[in-house]
Every structure is written in structure tokens, then in C-alpha cells.
Amino acid sequence: MTSMQNTIVALKTQLDEKIWSDDQERLAPFLQEWRGRWHGNTPLLLRPRTTLEVAAIIKICAAHKTPITVQGGNTGLVGGQMPQGEILLSTQNLNHIRAAHFDDMSMVCEAGVTLQNAQNAADNLGLKFPLSLASQGSCTIGGNLSTNAGGVHVLKYGTAKDLVFGVEAVLPNGEIFNGLSSLRKDNTGYDLSKLLLGAEGTLGIITAASLKLFPKPKETIRVMAAAASPAQALAFLNIARVGNHLSMFELIPDLGMEYVTTHIPNMRSPFSTSHPWYVLLDWEFDTDNGAAGFAENLLSQASEQGHIQDAVIAASQSQAEALSALRENLSAAQKPVGATIKHDITVPISQVPTFIKQANTALLANIPHCRPLPFGHLGDGNIHYNIGQPEGMDSAKFMSQEETVNNIVYDIVDALGGSISAEHGIGILKKDQLAKRSDTAKASMMKTIKTALDPDGILNPRLIF
Template sequence: MTQPIDIPVSKIEILKSELPKNCWTQDIDIIAPHLTEWRDKYFGKTPLMLTPRCTQDVSDAVKLCAEHRISIMPQGGNTGLVGGNTPMGEVLITLKHMTRIREINTTANSLIVEAGAVLQNVLDAADAENRKFPMTLSSQGSCTVGGVLSTNAGGNHVLKYGTTKELVFGVEAVLPNGDIFNGLTNLRKDNTGYDLNRLFLGAEGTLGIITAASLKLFPKPKYVQRALIGLDSVEAAISLLEDFRAGGRLAMFEVMPAIGYHAVIDGFDSIRDPFDTSYAWYLLCDWEVESEAEGMTLAENILGKAFEAKKVLDAVIAQNETQAADILSIREHMSAGQKFLGGSVKHDITVPIDKIPEFFRLADAKMQEVVPGCRPVGFGHFGDGNIHYNIAQPEGADKKEFLANWDALSQPIFDICDALGGSISAEHGIGTMKFDDLAQRASPTKYALLKAIKRAIDPERIMNPRVMV
């Protein structure tokens, strides 16, 4: 693990004296919310928080930091999950004052927005133009565009639209030397050199600071047909994928195990179970269609076929928006619902889709070896091979004692991922949390390439030096 950063007071004084007064703060009350994160897993410190108002402000600040070799950590909505957004001595730079939507182009289907804009505002702006920006995350009301892009966030719509990376034409970014890279295009084709824009996406702020982005908009589907399905196995879920996605309408394929499902139903008064019986697994699907009638026909056809093939035990086809929202609510509370099960060791992994059943066989067995009685809750975006494989403590166990097993539980999971050709980080990223894991588990060739790129663009390691690589 990389060490905390210690910046001499004299350097901080230079920043304070050279930068405009509205571009920095040392006010503890203002800074405090930026130093911890919502799960209270990381607590940080910073000698100074930069508060730029525009791209030029960011450039000026970074130039000065580069000149004096001052480490910087950029922060968006502070909703990250891997410690990549909690400073440990770095100068913190928050983009929260840069929130403007600069341009919407409904012919090119593009939207240019500053990095500090909250995702929900982008979703609303697209919607107002009868367009869809296909990114839904539980944190969409507080996460920012810059953070979403820097972490290559996933979410529920990856299946149809891809991860964040696929949803971006290009970015404006301030490089570690303070220069401004302008990739704010809306061109769907541009073969003039390496894909520089792409480098900044998912780079977790280690190659520069994304200050704005040109996002891809899509035609808004006229109707979304939702269904919730009861299954007897995870194999059954995977076996449905091919028929469900035929026609390219499938936009969500989320799977939940009984233990997680019932924790939500039992724990939250506002949420009810649309089924009378309990099933081992639950599958939530969305199809994006052009009319309510088309949605109903499609769902009935697809599910009818699945019933006949005995792959499905029960199903609820949402009849209206309220029912659809109620069903989605169960899935959206899966993370929160796990608190009712006590302490939880969380993983965000991918395996090849056809290896998901094998993953569960191997991982479930291994977890029992490490902590007998622990309760795996593996749910999430199975259509993308992405499992949030969380391990709840054994019933009645001591939470703190259980959480002390974090690494002992995680390393075998990562081993299984590696063996199955999976990834130890599907959508949350590396941050500080998996810094050592990446170093140890990436192939030497891959790791050397990562380091070569970091060195090429940030030779002084000014940008987020404790993060990723």
C-alpha cells in the first residue's frame, strides 16, 4: 500500500498566495464532507482544498502544483467505493463548482457537460430533449460526471449500452503539466491517432483531471417493459439470456439470490414481495420497446417459451409504471438491505458469463472453509458477468470480528476470478483498496504497460499518486 503524502506547509502557502481566493479553502466545515465517504470505510486529510470555477482555474492550479511537485487528488461526488476519492495528505481538488451543461446537439445526439455536474441533471437534460443517456446508478443523485467517467462506472444498462467508456465521445482534461487537452468532439468516426480520450476514462484521475465531457445520447425508448421472474438456480438465469436478448431489446438482466431478496422484503416496510412463494433466485428484466402493447406481447412470448422449457418457475409482468417501479425498488435496495444481515465483506467482480455457475460453486464452497456459517449474497448484473459477491457474517456472529476476515475472504475470491478468466474489479475500480492486488495479479507485461503510460503522461507522479498504479 502506498504511503500518506506529506506536503510542506511552505508549498501550500505558495498555492494560497498565487491562486485566486475563490479557488481554494481551508475551512474545516467546508472540507470535512470531502474527507470521508458514505460507508465510513475511509477517513482522510488534506492541507488544502482547491475549488476551481472553470477549466482555466484547474489548469492554473495544476500548473502551479506541477512546478512545485505538489500531489493532487481530484474528487467528484465522493461516491467512490475503493478509496480513490479520499485524500491522505494530497491537495484535494473538487470539481463541484463546474456544473454547466455547455451544449446539447439533438442531431449529433451529443451533450457537453462540465465534470462537476451531478449525473441526475444530465439524465434530466437528456430526457427534456426526448433523449436517453443510458446510465443509471444508485448514486445518480449525487455522483458527478467527472467521477463516473474517471471510474468507468457501470450500472444497470451496460448490457445494452456498454459501460461509461462506450457512452463518451471525448473529454476535456487538464494534464499533469497543466495543459488542457480538448477532446470535446461529437464525431462518431475520427481516426487521427491513438484513442487519447479513452485513456482518461477509468483512469481514476491518475493521468489528469477530466473537466468536461461530450456524452452520447440515444433515442428514448417509448416504453420499458419490466418483469420479475422466480428461478430455481443460477444456471436457469444464464440459460435464459440468449432468448431474452434476441431482437436487441433487452436492457436489464439483474439477478438476486433468495437471501438478499428476502433481506430487502423483510427489512424495508415500503417494499413488498409480488410473489406468494419464495424462490431460490430472482431475475429482473427490462425490454425497451416502442409501445406498451409491444412490451406486453414480447414479454408474454418470451416468458411463455421459458415456462414451456421449464426454465422459469414464476413471473410477474409489470402492468403499469407503479408495478415496474416497485419491482425495481427491490433490486435498488439490495446493497442497503444487506445491513440487516450484519457485517458484509463486499466484492465487485466479473467472470465470463458462462462461468457464473462455476464461480458460485467454487466461491460458495471456499467461503465456508474460511468462515464457516458465513452467508454469500451474490447478486447483480449477471448479463454482463458482473457479480456483487458479498459475504454476510454468520448469523449471530460479531460484526467486527467477522470483518477482520476481509482479506482472508477476498484473496480466494480473486484467485477464483483469475482462474476463470475474470476481473477483480468489474465496475468500482482499483483506487487505493486494490492497489496491491493489481500490482500482484496483473501480468508483468500488462503492469509494465500501465506503468509506462503513467510515466509518459505523469512523470512526476503528481496526479492521484496513491491510486491505481
Template structure:
């Protein structure tokens, strides 16, 4: 009999035997992550259905000296949701919308709610929850908050951290912290929720959250643009922001290789401009009022930008369907890239004003290191976050290419660090970037992180080895 059998029997009695998975076939979907970089291992997958059941599991496992890895929708990109011998705790069954208040402009949701379900509940109440990411049909809000997800609307609404007013968290000893406040102003002591937002389940397990809601947009204007280079894109960003203010919701930069890859591999995508260019921008304005015509404002701004040489060609969507087609050229990029072989990915940020400088330095440095490399930089230039992806040279062995990941990390991350940027903009650290964080982080900051971990999880019950690793001695 396994040494864990008594513990599993205790847990099964509390949450139901059907929700303690030990069969390899049943566990398989939880142990394979999106990029295929890691294959997880766990003695069991636990599927609690309430905060109380999560607390029971955590307390029981802490008493037994068994570590847990919390998991939401298993869409993480840095391996933070993968167990390597620990129990896996899936939050998928905690999927209730507890309350929606269009007067307070808040929504209280459980951690297992799929992001699209949160969007739908907000829309039904005549409101907007503005967190939008490519995996929103399968990711879960607890994971979004635990990784401080970003997405395409950060420019206007901020990261996930800025969209949460309150949290409910199960601590490493099984106690529940009820911080589900719906307040915009609350200076009663330390802002404890900030400890758990972005901490990837290493300090506590988020089981519910109070989210900020916003008015639904009454109009949108979406444009796909060709620009001469990233410097021109930055000038265009400044222009549109000056003319549209907070109505500028999205400003995404894409290199030609990425757009051509989407057009080549993703059925139903259509080339929006007559010509082919080196750089593109997807820009969107939105407003909750019809006090002014966004389409006319965007058209006027782009006309001035073309006269200034900031835009070479442009198309403004004339229908929701056309806007959706333009969005596909950006949102399908990561999926399309899989068809081009191995991809070494970097999720980095630099000050917005230095994005062109970063690209001017990083692109030739990587090409010099491996001739034939096909860079695919794209992302949220409006907030300085570039997904600096590198596709393998045509004909190169995939495994041999992926073996160069550490070399390219050093090239890219050295440049980012020199430019006062971040090696982890919105995907988190997890396991993939743990050693990179140790290499680049300020020693004082790293010491503080270890101290916080030791204070909240002294026996390493929660997601051990992730983000900062396990400190010995």
C-alpha cells in the same frame, strides 16, 4: 506558518478564498467515503469553478511538488477519491451543461455534473443518456468516466467508456488537452481519450466530456421473476435475447438473501411474488418505437420459459409505479445489507457463460472457510458482472469479520482469475484493490501501466498511490 501557506494564498487569489477550504468541519464531507473503510486527510480542499482554474491549480501544485487527488461526488467504492496527505481537488463546481445537440445525439457536460442532472438535460431534449447506477443522485459524471462506471444498462448500451465520444483533460503539468470531438468516426492517430477513461484520475483530470445520446424509450416492460438457479437464469437470458434482441436492456440476478434483506430493512418495499424462492431475476425490455408491444413480447417469452422450467413464477409491472417498486428490490440491496452487519464486497466479472460455474465454486468455498457466512451475490449477469458480497455470520464481531477480507479476496479472486475473469468489473481499483491488481495482473500489462503513468505523470502529481501504486527506482 505552514510551508503550504504561500501556495494556498496563491490558489485563493486565483479561485477565491471561499473555495480553499482548510477548516476541518468544512473539509469533513470530502474526507469520509461511502463504506467507511478510509478516513482521508488533506491540508486543504480546493474547489475550482472552471477548467482554467483546474489547470492553474495543477500547474501551481506541480511547481511546488504538491500532489493532488481529484474527487467528483465522493461516491467511489474503492478509495480512489481519498487523499492521504495530498491536496483534494473537488470538481463539484464544474457543473454546467455546455451543449445538447439532438441531431448529433451528443451532450457536452462538465465533470462536476451530477448524473441525474445529465439524465434530466437529455430528457428535456427528447433524448436518453443511459448510464444508470444506484448513486446517480449524487455521483458526478467525471467520476463515472474516470472509473468507467457500469450500471444496469450495460447489456444494451455499454460501460461509461463506450458512452464518451470526447474529453477535455487537464494534464499533470497543467496543460489542457481539448479532445471534445463530437465524432463517431475519428481515426486521426491514437485514441487518447481511452487513456483517461477508467484511469481514476491518475493520468489526467477530466474536466468535460462529450457524451453519446440515444432515443428516449417509447415503452418499457419490467418483470420480476423467480428462477430455479443461475443456470436457468442463463437459459432465460439466452431466450429473451433471442426473442427481443437489443430491446433486452436489463438482466439482473439476485440471491434470496439479498431480496429478503431489502424487504426486511427498506420501508415501502413489497414482496412481488406469493412465494419465496432461492434465486430471482429482474428483467427489462425497452424500445424507442411502438412498432411492437413489448409487454406482449415479454409475456410470450416468459410463458415459454415457464414451460421449459426456466422460470418458476413471474410478475410483469402494469404501471410505472409498480416497475419502480420492482427496481427497488435490486437498487436498495447494498443499502439494506448495511443493516446486517459487516460486509466483505467483491466486484468481479467472468464470461457470461461461466457465471453459474463461478457461483457453484465460490459459494461453497466461502461457506467452508467460515460456517454461518451469509453470501449475497447479485448483479449484472447479462454482462457477467457479479457483486459477490459476503455478510457476516449472525452474532459475529464486525471488526473480526472484516479482518478476514484478505482471506476471502484470495478465495474469490483465485477462482475469478482461473476462470479468465476480472477482479475489478466496474468499481475500479483505487486503493482497496491496488495490491490485488499487483498480485494478479499480467507482469507485462503491469509494466505497461507503470510506463504510461511515468510518461504522463513523471513526478506523481495526480492521485499518487492509487491503481498501480508508486514505482520506486
């Protein structure tokens, strides 16, 4: 018998049969993802319910040097959660909120708790967990921390890494590391929890996390404004962040608005005419006094200085949600338009207009009539730079140019001092580009750490390197 077959026999005989399955029908949803880009295969799916069960699984896999892939909500965009013949461990059943403390402003969630459920639990406690992504109904806390997810509130609250005190994890030898605490100060050597954040499951399986909660704002004002160019939107950002109330600042091109309002049911632009660019923003206030006046004042300043062409302030919760839906549906709205080559890049905020201009010019010169659609988190310099195929072009022919397109985009990113992965991670998708572009000392330190913790390379073995 092969080592994989021996491992499967050991897992099936030593674990409760409720937590494993090799029924291909039950496995199917775990082996495809919403974009249809990644497809997986596995001989066995494991759905442990406790940290001890995760540890038991990893000990068996470690003893046989058998590789294992970890999956949370299966919303990752770089292919890391999709097994290619490895055993698949889903955290879906690690879904309890173990504790929530108002005074400590902290909450301990198991890894498989969805982001939406974590937000709701914080809300029930009278506090806020500010991580916010369009995938929040499905993505999990473990996945969010392993990818160091960003989302729309990074400019005020930081990325997932900034929203956690510590984690509990099962290490590649099956040992349980307990970094759960709610201490705001703890200088007792290396911060080992941090090592696991953004590690994409290559150094340990996060089983629970102690999350940082924040006071709920008394009032949030949501605005959609229209701008002539990314440079004008940036000038508006400089006005909008005065007073430190800004918690979201998202850029949408008119092509994106056209796709969303055409391809997603019940979506309408709040403006009667189209504009080249739009910005969706939130201002949060700790008091309910003076918020409206503050917003109107900043919008008039931006308008008088010519940075915005029009603006609407959401007058109700449902209007605020309708404005957000225009941004949240941007990814889904690109699907019917054909193949898209996607990038998740970050540059210094000041360089976003230059990046968009240079990338659009270079790509249109290389692939005439391609349709660049740059959108996303202007407030923190993170742009999702998607390029749609020219109308009528064969999708496969367009996708065959992916590497050339990537090199054009990433060369510009490098020249502007940016990063080729802002918030989605490296996974499978970007590992060649990382190898090509990474600082050599960083690459060698990362390999040293991986080898020290996982000498047999059993955890998420195909990722990053």
C-alpha cells in the same frame, strides 16, 4: 516551510478565495463516504468553477511537486476519492451542461454534473443517456468516466467508456487537453480521450465530456421473474435476449430480497411466496406495437421450459420503480446485518453459475455460517459477490479474514478467466491484488504511461500502482 506549506500559500494567494477552504467543518463531508469504510484528511479543499481554474491549480501543484486527490460525487467504492494528506480538488462546481445537440445526438457536460442531471438533460432533449447506477443522484460524469462505471444497462449500451465521444482534461503539467467533439469517426492518431477513461484520475483531471445520446425507447417493459438457480436464470437470459430488446438483466438472491424487505422501509416482494433467486429485467422497444405480446410470449417460453417459476410484469411506472427499488437498495439493506466483505468481479457470462457455486462452497468451508450474497449484473457477467459475517460473530474478527477471503474469491475468478474489478476500479482497495495478478506486460505499460504523463506522480498518487 515544507513544499506542501509553500503550495498552500501559493494556492491561497493566487486563487479567488471563494474556491478554497481550510475550515475543517466545511471539509468534513468530503472526508467521509456513505459506507464509512474510507476516511480522509486534507489541509485544503479546492472547488474550481472553470477549467482554467483547474489548470491554474495544477500548475501551482506541479511547480511544487505537491500531490493532489480528485473527488467527484464521493460515491466511489475503492477509496480513490479520499485524500490522505494531499490537497483535495472537488469537481462539484464544474456543474454546467455546456451544449446539447439533437441532430448530433450529443451533449457536453462538465465533470461535476451529476449523472441524474445528465440523464434529465438528455431526456429534455428527447433523447436518452443510458448510464444508470443506484448512486446516480450523487455520482458525477467525471467520476463515471474516470472509473469507467457500468451499471444496469451495460448489456445493451456498454460501460461509460462506450458512451463518450471525447473529454476535456487538465493534464498533470497543467496543460488543457481538448478532446471534446461529437465526431463518430476520427482516425487522427492515438485516441487520447480513451486513455483517461477508467484511469481513476491518475493521468489527468477530466473537466468536461462530450457524451453520446441515444433514441428514447417508445416503450419499456419491466419484469421480475423467479428462478430456481443461477443456471436457470442464465437459461432464461438466453431466451430474454432474443430480438435485441433486452437492456437490463439483474440477479437477486432470496437472502437479498429478505434483507431489502426487512431493513428498508416500504419494500415488498411482488411474489406471495419466496423463491431461491429473482431476475429483474427490462425490454426496450422502438415502437409501442406488440411489446406486451412479445414479453408474454418469451415469459411463457421460459416458464414452459422450466427456467422461471413465476413472473410479474410492472403494470405502471410506479410498479416498475418499486421493482427497481428492490435491486437498488440491496447494498444499503446489507448494512444493518453486520460486516460484509465485498467483491466486484466479472467472469464470462456462461461461467456465472459456476463462479457462484465454487465461491459459495469454498467460503462456507472456510468460514462456516458466513452469508454469501451474490447479486448484480448477470446480463454482462458482473457479480457483486458480498459475504456477510456469520450471525453473532465479532465484526472485527470477521473482517480480519478479508485477505484470505479475497484470495479464495479471486483465485476462482482467475481460474474462470475473469477480472477482479468489473466496474468499481482499483483505487486503494485492490492495488495489492492487481500487482499480484496483473499481466506483467500490461503493468509495465501502465507504469510507463503514468510516468510519461505524470513524472512527479502528483495526480491521485496512491492509486492503482
